[in-house]
Amino acid sequence: MLRLASLLVFSNVAVASILIFGVSLSLKNSRNADIYEAQQAAANLANSLSIEIGAQMHLIENSLSTIAFRVSDANSEDERNKIVTKELAEQGMLLSQVSNLRFADASGAVGIKINGKTTDVSEFSHFISAAHAERMVFSEPVVCDDSNEWCIVLARGLRTKNGDFYGLIYAEVESDALMTRFSRLDMGAAGAIALRTSALNLVARFSRSDPWSKKGLGEKIVSDELLDQLAKGDERGWYITPTALDHIERITAYSRIEGYPLIALTGLATDEFLKNWRAEVFRQALLVLMVLGITAAYSYYLFRTQRAERKARLEAVSVVQQQSLMLENNLVGMMKVRERKIAWANMATSRIFGYESGQLDGRPSRHLYLSDEDHQRIGMAGYAALRNDGRYSVQLQMQRKSGEVIWIDLSGAAVSEKESLWMMVDIDSIKRSEKNAQDLALSDSLTGIANRRLFDLRLEGALSNARRNNHLIAVCYMDLDGFKKINDAYGHDAGDTVLCQTAKRLAEAVRGNDVVARLGGDEFAVLLNSVEGTAGATLVMQRCLEQIRESIEIAPGKYVQIDASIGIVVGSGDSAPQDLLRRADEMMYAVKKGGKGRIQAVAIKSVSKNTEEVK
Template identity: 45%
Template sequence: MPLRRLAFALAAGNVVVILVLVLAAAVALRAGRESEEVRARESAENLVNGLAIELGAELKQLDNALSTIAMRVHAADSSRVDGRAEIERSIVEQRSLLPQVDAIRVADEHGIVRFGIEAGAAPVSIADRDYFREAQARDGMVVSEPIQGRIVRKWGIVVARRLQRADGSFAGVAFTNLSSDHFLDRFRRIALGSAGAVALRSGGLRLITRYSVIDGAQEKNIGTSTISDEMTRRLAADPERGSYLTPTALDGIERYTAYKRVPGCTLRVFVGLGTRDFLAGWRREVAQMAALLAIAIATIAGFSALLFLQQRRQAIARREIARLAQEQSVMLDNEIVGMAKLKDRVVLWKNRALDRIFGYEPHELVGAGMRQLYLDDDSFDDIGRRAYPMLQASGRFRAQLRMRHKQGHAIWVDLCGAAVSPHESFWSMTDITAIKDSEAHAQHLALHDAVTGLPNRRLFAERLLYILADAQRRRQMTGVCYLDLDGFKGVNDAFGHDAGDAVLREVAKRLLGCIRTNDVVARFGGDEFALILSNIQDASEVERVLQRVLHAVEQPIRLAQREVAVGASIGVAIGPEHGDDPDTLTARADQAMYTAKRAGKHRVCLWSAAPERVATSA
């Protein structure tokens, strides 16, 4: 018995000694690591601060050059030869001050690049670029997301500035670029140690350029937005500046990373310094102290050591189990993704998000059949036929479909299922109604004119192709009409663009009132409209319709207690007599419209191969 007490006392004493040694070593090592981390963080922050200031100054220099060009464009008359020459001289002058850029260019309000390109070069449009639309909406410097140029085929960013007329209306943009290679050359000169990296990201966190000492340039990742979870959390807490320690998402190397927003824009600079550089001395200290502790621990009785290690392993396991249980609870009982466990398509368990998505109370769905969440028996049966064989075969199923809210309306759901057993399955459901509505709205905007709501040129061409194919099968004729308003510019200049838009909307309404439901009216832009008259028997039928159109268009239009009037010149080409493809018929209708203009306006002209024999009627 005394021996057992002695053994216990010796073991307890040894454990106490070991704990004291370990605690002292841990405190010392923690203090040493924290000191090295502070040094690493300060080094990274100093580098990123200096780099952000340099880039901010460079962008300011570019913006000053664009502002100078914008003032020259505002002062010069671009419709005159000497005005255009003055604008080109200004571009050349400012370009000589900016050797880091490939070119400086100017685009008009339609996004067509007019200045800063080689003579005779094909027209280039930037109207679909985000920076063009942003500059159109506001004044000030605009910095784009990383893009690949259309004139100079390089990756980089565009710096743009709005141009405006004397009345403040949008007149286009002046823009230049900084290539990814330009930033890369600057980053290569930074002292980053043996594993450092520096990156520049856009406001949307897309990669503009990145240089790593280990891997060099990261061209394949330009334009992507792959970032670590720690970076996401830090940017959410402080989007302006900060630092963190985590493995880099692009290459898995652990670094101390500091970031800072570039002054005056949304760009952010990231500088990461590898831990293997800053912790090399600390790791040697860890190794030495570990060796000393190992010698001390080796003198302790095996039973005490095993007991200590066993208890330590059990504590770690309990914490990990608790952590996993907490993570699982948070994941399953979230507010976004609905989840349910089913047995023979009856709900055994569900989370709160499922109640929220479908509008049910917490107690209503448990024990209920899934049929009540489907729009009808067909969709319910269809998912049953498709999903459960796949669950048995591959264990997974996914589909997007419309399901039923408790209030009766349909919602779009992303449905994912996984097999648990032959009779049980686990399902997740995400409400994607807003995404589907946004897609439908975007599709409508892409195919319709924003002012009148009529089909645009793209949708007109699609419908014309279909109508011509149908007419060929039916052996019928199709009239393609090109209409240009007479007198519209005077109304627009006298009363402003809002009045002009009101006239365009009224004309569109009148054109729709003159045609049949199977015909098409479109707006091509400006004061140009186009019509498709389908299923016609002869040219006289087209003539009658277009005479109604002329009469309707020429009626006075009431605008804010005043009346204005416009007319129309219309050109017509009839298929298959004048052509059997959309491009030919549209081009010949356009030619006939210009013939109507030259003949005195306010009339209809039928295309003819011999211009002097073009049929016209006022």
């Protein structure tokens, strides 16, 4: 009795320990994966934001430096005054992110009256710093005089040819403008994005839980975790803690903005990222409790009914082993097949294929295959392998009761001449992840068209097809004319719009079996399959050029136009892909040098003899 009781207690404790340990390890790994995914998302957002803000600061710095250089080159005060007046107007139009661009003379007086009075900035720290510095200086967050809103000031000292201090030019970037930009970013339902100075004073912050709040602006209200991370001296980092301003726990990533005393911070709410994980914890805990309860109840029943006999003790051990097998096979489908009919299938098999328990018993195994051909092919290959070495394994697509197609890892073992045991594991999510990863690796992340890697693969396939069918193909290399001016004048968002519209128009202008790819920057490539020499390829690309030249709307009511320089190389199936791309690139640059906005084509007759016909 005591020995049986001890064995049952030990078995229950062992099953409970293994089950709890396995579930805990699984939940821990799942939580770490969710945290890692959130950390990566926050870090990517912080890095992107720091690059964007750094680009804006660099643009402002270039504008202020331009004004400073032109003032220092002037010969008289009257000429300097004219330069300042002109540059304030011109540069102010270019700096859309700047609310005010102003000039203060050497005494600190600002030429424009604000709220009916002349402003004096001589006592401000940025005026004092700029007066003694040869570079742009940043202020801590301050309240602008005219708008009464928080902003940061970027100032550059102006000097005469003799090096005398002439005054300073300064730009005000309001917190509201930064908050508006932050609001467009994807941060989830309770995320937050902030910009702080190196002294950790808050410049701007947008939170989904409290949008447009001005709480904490100009103040250093931060968590100890952020201070600890910054103390390490790393340019980037992340941490998990409740945010000091609203006490919402977030996974926060920060990135210092290179070259400027600013830090971008992005926080994603842990509740949002861990919501599914917490629901899984509840389900797993409930399942563990149910299994442990069933196991304990069954063990108690076994103890009461088998206490007096050795046979009872042996049967108790057997039941414990059966329980263990039942737990081990809960996720792996198993079925016994006799003459290609399912003699028995466990619950995991029914769950994987969408059947009720016992519903598969007695059915032909053909119900699980996509077609008669698949059923016959696997039968011939599988049973031949079972007869030879007793085992067979393959990954294939099968179907659920609903007709849904899933990927299955199928392996079998021979039991007898007429019977075999088959095990099935659902690997559909793994296969889908592999396909998604492959799709991302072969497409351009901005425009969605093919990238350089996919273009190279399609070009090799087109050359093979050209060899078999004895026809010509064309590789077209395109560079957008005027794109840099649009990007510099209207910002990266406008530039991205131009690139996306160009890709869309190119894809619509070519045939279905042609390939349009973005090679990088503002360079595109088009692969034309089966063309009628340079004339046919030129005709297609002329149609593309006409589409590109049409106006593009970059903002409501705001249109821009671009042009393109195109080089075309027509080759046969024995052409080398590297030669086609290189010659197309050379033809495009020849167009650039000859006046842009044109098409130039060349037909490579024989790569081996290197003879060409230019048209």
